[in-house]
Amino acid sequence: MKYAMHIRLQIAMLTLVCGAGVFAQNPADTDAEANYSKTIQERSDKIVATLEISDTNKFTRVSNLIAQQYRNLRDIHDARDAAIKTAKEQPKESADKRVKEIQDEATSKLGKLHGEYLAQLSVELTPAQVDKVKDGMTYGVLPLTYGVYLKEFPELKEDQKAQIHAWLVEARELAMDQGTSKEKHAVFGKYKGRINNYLSKAGYDLKKGEENLRK
Numbered sequence: 001m002k003y004a005m006h007i008r009l010q011i012a013m014l015t016l017v018c019g020a021g022v023f024a025q026n027p028a029d030t031d032a033e034a035n036y037s038k039t040i041q042e043r044s045d046k047i048v049a050t051l052e053i054s055d056t057n058k059f060t061r062v063s064n065l066i067a068q069q070y071r072n073l074r075d076i077h078d079a080r081d082a083a084i085k086t087a088k089e090q091p092k093e094s095a096d097k098r099v100k101e102i103q104d105e106a107t108s109k110l111g112k113l114h115g116e117y118l119a120q121l122s123v124e125l126t127p128a129q130v131d132k133v134k135d136g137m138t139y140g141v142l143p144l145t146y147g148v149y150l151k152e153f154p155e156l157k158e159d160q161k162a163q164i165h166a167w168l169v170e171a172r173e174l175a176m177d178q179g180t181s182k183e184k185h186a187v188f189g190k191y192k193g194r195i196n197n198y199l200s201k202a203g204y205d206l207k208k209g210e211e212n213l214r215k
Helices: 002-023 028-047 056-087 092-124 128-135 141-152 159-174 181-201 206-214
Strands: none
Touching: 028 056, 028 128, 056 092, 056 128, 092 128, 092 206, 128 141, 141 159, 141 181, 141 206, 159 206, 181 206
């Protein structure tokens, strides 16, 4: 009887140890996650600092909303990338089809998240402040690029200015949902190509525009 109880106790202890090993988190992963949390919170605080919010509770709420958005975006992009990596191990024809499905699913999730996020920000902020958050999440590329076009082509008509600005706003909406700085800038690069083609067709000399900017 004592021997049987001893065996059962050993088995229980072994199960407990193994279970702890399964569920224990790698210290390196824990450190990486802590560093990531610190980075996105600091980034969010810097964005909110531009909004001139005097209420400290509101400041914290908005900063936390932005930080959570960064985390949610990362989760979608990481899951997408992992699924694509697995899909590409299949034969090319089936892999291409599956990759397209994965990308479409991620795009749908990003679109839903985008709308929910803006709705949450709108509860706390004015439209002008929401725009500042968008600019903060996209490195201020919209106002910077728009200002460059105005300097390159001071003779732009009002409807042309409006069109350029509208395209840059569209680019900003898409860039907000990208996972990396490179991807965000790539979105703006695509739209700048569209704008340049638009200006060329309208008779503007892009090289002359560059000279105007240098001057």
